[in-house]
Amino acid sequence: MARRLLRGRVLSFVSEPQGLDDTDSYRYWDDGEVEIEDGKIVSVGPFDGTQHADTEIIDHRGKLILPGLIDPHIHFPQMQVIGSYAANLLEWLNTYTFVEEQRFAEEAHATRIASRFFDEMIRHGTTTAAAYCSVHPQSVDAFFGEAAKRDMLMVGGKVMMDRNAPEALRDTPQSGYDDSKALIGKWHGKGRAHYAITPRFAITSTPEQMEMAEALAREFPDLHIQTHVDENLDEIVFAKELFPNLPDYLGIYERYHLLGPKTLLGHCIHMTHREVEILAETRSVAVWCPTSNLFIGSGLFDHDRLHAHGVRMGVATDVGGGSSYSMLRTLDEGYKVLQLRGQRLNPLRSFYMMTLGNARAMSLDDRIGAVEAGKDADLVVLDARATPQMALRMEAVGSLANELFLLQTCGDDRAVVETYVAGKPMKSALAG
Numbered sequence: 001m002a003r004r005l006l007r008g009r010v011l012s013f014v015s016e017p018q019g020l021d022d023t024d025s026y027r028y029w030d031d032g033e034v035e036i037e038d039g040k041i042v043s044v045g046p047f048d049g050t051q052h053a054d055t056e057i058i059d060h061r062g063k064l065i066l067p068g069l070i071d072p073h074i075h076f077p078q079m080q081v082i083g084s085y086a087a088n089l090l091e092w093l094n095t096y097t098f099v100e101e102q103r104f105a106e107e108a109h110a111t112r113i114a115s116r117f118f119d120e121m122i123r124h125g126t127t128t129a130a131a132y133c134s135v136h137p138q139s140v141d142a143f144f145g146e147a148a149k150r151d152m153l154m155v156g157g158k159v160m161m162d163r164n165a166p167e168a169l170r171d172t173p174q175s176g177y178d179d180s181k182a183l184i185g186k187w188h189g190k191g192r193a194h195y196a197i198t199p200r201f202a203i204t205s206t207p208e209q210m211e212m213a214e215a216l217a218r219e220f221p222d223l224h225i226q227t228h229v230d231e232n233l234d235e236i237v238f239a240k241e242l243f244p245n246l247p248d249y250l251g252i253y254e255r256y257h258l259l260g261p262k263t264l265l266g267h268c269i270h271m272t273h274r275e276v277e278i279l280a281e282t283r284s285v286a287v288w289c290p291t292s293n294l295f296i297g298s299g300l301f302d303h304d305r306l307h308a309h310g311v312r313m314g315v316a317t318d319v320g321g322g323s324s325y326s327m328l329r330t331l332d333e334g335y336k337v338l339q340l341r342g343q344r345l346n347p348l349r350s351f352y353m354m355t356l357g358n359a360r361a362m363s364l365d366d367r368i369g370a371v372e373a374g375k376d377a378d379l380v381v382l383d384a385r386a387t388p389q390m391a392l393r394m395e396a397v398g399s400l401a402n403e404l405f406l407l408q409t410c411g412d413d414r415a416v417v418e419t420y421v422a423g424k425p426m427k428s429a430l431a432g
Contacts, residue, residue, distance in 0.1 A: 068127025078320030
């Protein structure tokens with residue numbers, strides 16, 4: 001394969017920015033180049049005009065070249081649930097989500113939605129996500145099958161749920177274990193696929209099923225684990241009723257040894273002091289889902305409290321409870337959530353969170369999250385002049401930080417010029 005060289009303004013983080021003046025936290029080249037071969041970044045630095053004879057040069061001058069955006073919590077079967085009207089989480093699940101997910105028993109439907117799902121990822125500049133599939137093994141096959149066609153690095157898993165859901169969406173402790181184990185063998189480590197053990201949340205799993213999730217985690221200790229915790233006050237009450245002898249909601253996952261550095265816990269809004277300490281102690285990841293938390297009315301995430309305790313964090317769309325596939329829109333809502341809490345989220349930290357920060361949260365920063373030699377060539381090209389409104393504002397923008405803040409505040413899929421997956425331009429191919 002011929003080498004490909006991207007020319008443009010290159011931005012990549014090396015650590016979490018501590019303020020707008022923390023220039024040591026990132027690398028930036030105003031006229032930079034990213035050289036790619038065989039799906040990997042070969043070199044990055046200032047453009048010098050010297051290339052191999054067979055190098056294809058793609059000119060993105062004026063645009064920002066960043067690592068591909070990363071979404072550590074999203075529900076692949078909920079594409080046709082997004083924007084559904086409901087009063088709260090449990091009503092939303094029972095009225096819309098559980099009804100829609102039953103359709104994934106049909107292989108043709110799962111295949112169709114998987115294709116649309118990855119189209120949306122690419123359109124919005126997201127190159128890696130951690131996704132919940134439905135209870136049906138064929139939904140996992142559709143998800144990873146479509147990801148493999150596009151050579152995308154994806155994390156996903158079949159939800160395990162054996163109670164408090166329609167019969168058509170319930171497995172059993174044994175079938176949940178058996179199906180998950182078979183899917184692990186079929187997909188994990190094949191190409192760029194990473195399987196996640198996925199008990200949906202404690203309300204939909206009996207103690208017997210939680211024991212089976214624990215058994216899977218013991219047998220496959222390198223796998224991700226993903227679930228939900230402390231999203232909604234009524235949910236917390238219900239979880240405690242179902243597991244009355246445990247100290248709190250997080251204590252359920254603690255009891256079944258499901259916490260650890262590769263555990264992704266959606267929401268983490270209403271946490272007790274003990275739960276925050278356990279999160280930090282186990283190095284589990286609190287995944288903040290601002291658009292979802294606002295849309296469903298679940299509550300306001302307390303970023304600074306968790307940060308002060310040393311809790312690892314990610315930020316995610318949570319489609320379809322979340323109302324946008326865009327990580328830009330997600331961080332825009334995240335900024336507003338923290339404004340309401342009297343906390344600050346500067347734009348450097350926002351872009352760190354949706355790139356290297358989320359890669360670290362997902363324990364994938366050895367592969368993705370930075371524009372560095374040796375990393376996978378998953379990249380996004382952003383244009384802060386994508387709309388007339390943004391172009392007008394850019395006439396008065398005088399710093400990189402303010403440009404990033406404009407992208408975060410006003411940007412969406414229109415600001416994504418191109419999405420590269422393993423070095424291949426994918427967004428322009430959608431239009432063709």
